[in-house]
Amino acid sequence: MNTKYIDLINQTFDFPQSEFALENNKLFFHDIDLNKLVEVYGAPLKFTYLPQISNNINRAKKWFEKAFLKHNYKGYYNYCYCTKSSHFKHILDEALKNDIHIETSSTFDIDIVENLKKTGKINNETYIICNGFKREQYITNIARLINNGHQNCIPVIDNYEEINLLSNEINGNFDIGIRIASEEEPKFEFYTSRLGIGYKNIVPFYNRQIKDNPQVKLKMLHFFINTGIRDNAYYWNELLKCLKVYTSLKKVCPSLDSLNIGGGFPIKSSLAFDFDYEYMVDEIVNQIKQACEEEGVDVPNIFTEFGSFTVGESGGAIYEVLYQKQQNDREKWNMINSSFITTLPDTWAINKRFVMLPINRWNSSYERVLLGGLTCDSDDYYNSEQHINAIYLPKYDKDKPLYVGFFNTGAYQETIGGFGGLQHCLIPNPKHILIDKDEQGNIITTLFKEQQKSEDLLEILGYKKEPLVEENIEILETENNLQLADK
Structure with missing residues (x-):
C-alpha cells in the first residue's frame, strides 16, 4: 500500500x-x-x-523584453522594487545588482535611499517612485532628495494638496506622477481605494493644478490593483479603464510618457501553483499598445512595482x-x-x-x-x-x-x-x-x-538594571577588596 x-x-x-x-x-x-x-x-x-531575488527580477525582465519584441513596442521597461516588502540591507543589496529602480511608501524609505546613494548602490539615474500618503516629514525628505540633484525622483500625487506642499519645499522644477484611485474587487467592504484620485477627476485635476504650473511636469500615471496582477475579468476591466484615462490625459498632456502598472505578480503558495506569467505580460503589453493605437497616442514607457514577487x-x-x-x-x-x-x-x-x-x-x-x-x-x-x-x-x-x-x-x-x-x-x-x-x-x-534573548525583550519593556544599583555594587566590591587587603 x-x-x-x-x-x-x-x-x-x-x-x-x-x-x-x-x-x-x-x-x-x-x-x-x-x-x-x-x-x-x-x-x-x-x-x-539571496540568489532567488535576482532570479525573479531577471525572469520578469525577460518576459517584458520578449513581449516588447513580439509587439514591436516602442517604449522601454523599468523594474521597480517595492521596499515595503522587505527593507533589509541584504535584500536591497541583492536586488540592486540587477539594474532596477525603487518604489518607496513612507518617510524613512528616503533615508534608506540616501544611504544607498552614499554607498554607491544607486545613483541619480535610478528612478525613485514615491508613493503613499505624504505627511510633512515625507514631503521634506522627498524635497531634500530632489534638491540634492536626484531629478529621477518622481513623487506620485495621492491627494489634491500634495503638489502645493511639494512646491513649497522643492527648489526649481520637478516631475510628478498621479495615482489612480482604482475600484476595488467586489468582495471588498468598500468600492474605491482610499489612495489616489478618482478616474473621472484626473483630467480636471491636471487642467486645474498642473497644466499651467511652470514648476511641475506630469510624467507618470500610476495604476495599482490591490489584488495584484491576475488573469480575471476584474483585472482586465480595471486595466482598460486605466488605459482610457491614460489616453485621455496624454492628449492634453504631452509630457506624460510613463504608465506604472503597480500591483505585483502572485507567488507560489502551494505545489499546485500554476500561473502563466509570460502570457500575462504579453497580454498587458498588447492591450496597452492597442488602446494607444486606437486613440492615436504614443505608447508609454512601462514601470512595474514588484515587491512580493521580488523577495517572497x-x-x-x-x-x-x-x-x-x-x-x-x-x-x-x-x-x-x-x-x-x-x-x-x-x-x-x-x-x-x-x-x-x-x-x-x-x-x-x-x-x-x-x-x-x-x-x-x-x-x-x-x-x-x-x-x-x-x-x-x-x-x-x-x-x-x-x-x-x-x-x-x-x-x-x-x-x-x-x-x-x-x-x-x-x-x-x-x-x-x-x-x-x-x-x-x-x-x-x-x-x-x-x-x-530574554534580556533583549526585558530591556524593551523597561526592566533593565538601574545605573545607581550598579554603582552601589561596584562601591561595595571596592570596599570588600580594601578590607581583604588590610587583613
Missing part, C-alpha cells in the same frame, strides 16, 4: 519541482540541504536564499514539532517550537497560505494534523492547505524528531511581525540565516541574527 508521505506527495503533485528535490529521505531547497541547515543552526530558524520566494522558516496533543477523537495537534502569529503573521491576519513541507522523514507513514503555535492565543494555529484543505505530515514519533518547513515567506513577515521587537507572549524572534552562492556555485551560509 502507498501509505508513506512521499507516496502522498507523488500522488497529489508533480514532484520534484524546480526548487524542491528529495535526496535520501531529506528535502532540498534550491540545492540546499535543509536538514544540514538545522543540524548546524538548530530550529526554529528563518533563512533567506527567497524566504523560508523551519520549525520542530515538539509534542502531539490528541484533543478529541478526530483532532491531533502538533505543537511547534515557535509561533505562527509572531513569525508568519499573515497566516493569522489574512489567512495566507505558504508552501508547507516536512524536511525529513518522507518515508514515514502520514496522518492528518493541526499545527499549533506556542502562544496562549487560540488563533495561533495553521490548519489547512489550499490544495487539499488539510495538513498531512509524517506521523508523530517522540523518538524521531520531525521538522516542518514553510517556504516563500520572504515578503512582509519580518516587518509585520516587528522584527527585533516585542512578540506576542514574548516568543522570541528565531535565528535568521542568509544563504548565498559563490562564483563556483558553492553554498555559503551566514548568521544574520541570533535568536532573541
Whole structure:
C-alpha cells in the first residue's frame, strides 16, 4: 500500500519541482540541504536564499523584453522594487545588482535611499517612485532628495494638496506622477481605494493644478490593483479603464510618457501553483499598445512595482514539532517550537497560505494534523492547505524528531511581525540565516541574527538594571577588596 508521505506527495503533485528535490529521505531547497541547515543552526530558524531575488527580477525582465519584441513596442521597461516588502540591507543589496529602480511608501524609505546613494548602490539615474500618503516629514525628505540633484525622483500625487506642499519645499522644477484611485474587487467592504484620485477627476485635476504650473511636469500615471496582477475579468476591466484615462490625459498632456502598472505578480503558495506569467505580460503589453493605437497616442514607457514577487520566494522558516496533543477523537495537534502569529503573521491576519513541507522523514507513514503555535492565543494555529484543505505530515514519533518547513515567506513577515521587537507572549524572534552562492556555485551560509534573548525583550519593556544599583555594587566590591587587603 502507498501509505508513506512521499507516496502522498507523488500522488497529489508533480514532484520534484524546480526548487524542491528529495535526496535520501531529506528535502532540498534550491540545492540546499535543509536538514544540514538545522543540524548546524538548530530550529526554529528563518533563512533567506539571496540568489532567488535576482532570479525573479531577471525572469520578469525577460518576459517584458520578449513581449516588447513580439509587439514591436516602442517604449522601454523599468523594474521597480517595492521596499515595503522587505527593507533589509541584504535584500536591497541583492536586488540592486540587477539594474532596477525603487518604489518607496513612507518617510524613512528616503533615508534608506540616501544611504544607498552614499554607498554607491544607486545613483541619480535610478528612478525613485514615491508613493503613499505624504505627511510633512515625507514631503521634506522627498524635497531634500530632489534638491540634492536626484531629478529621477518622481513623487506620485495621492491627494489634491500634495503638489502645493511639494512646491513649497522643492527648489526649481520637478516631475510628478498621479495615482489612480482604482475600484476595488467586489468582495471588498468598500468600492474605491482610499489612495489616489478618482478616474473621472484626473483630467480636471491636471487642467486645474498642473497644466499651467511652470514648476511641475506630469510624467507618470500610476495604476495599482490591490489584488495584484491576475488573469480575471476584474483585472482586465480595471486595466482598460486605466488605459482610457491614460489616453485621455496624454492628449492634453504631452509630457506624460510613463504608465506604472503597480500591483505585483502572485507567488507560489502551494505545489499546485500554476500561473502563466509570460502570457500575462504579453497580454498587458498588447492591450496597452492597442488602446494607444486606437486613440492615436504614443505608447508609454512601462514601470512595474514588484515587491512580493521580488523577495517572497527567497524566504523560508523551519520549525520542530515538539509534542502531539490528541484533543478529541478526530483532532491531533502538533505543537511547534515557535509561533505562527509572531513569525508568519499573515497566516493569522489574512489567512495566507505558504508552501508547507516536512524536511525529513518522507518515508514515514502520514496522518492528518493541526499545527499549533506556542502562544496562549487560540488563533495561533495553521490548519489547512489550499490544495487539499488539510495538513498531512509524517506521523508523530517522540523518538524521531520531525521538522516542518514553510517556504516563500520572504515578503512582509519580518516587518509585520516587528522584527527585533516585542512578540506576542514574548516568543522570541528565531535565528535568521542568509544563504548565498559563490562564483563556483558553492553554498555559503551566514548568521544574520541570533535568536532573541530574554534580556533583549526585558530591556524593551523597561526592566533593565538601574545605573545607581550598579554603582552601589561596584562601591561595595571596592570596599570588600580594601578590607581583604588590610587583613
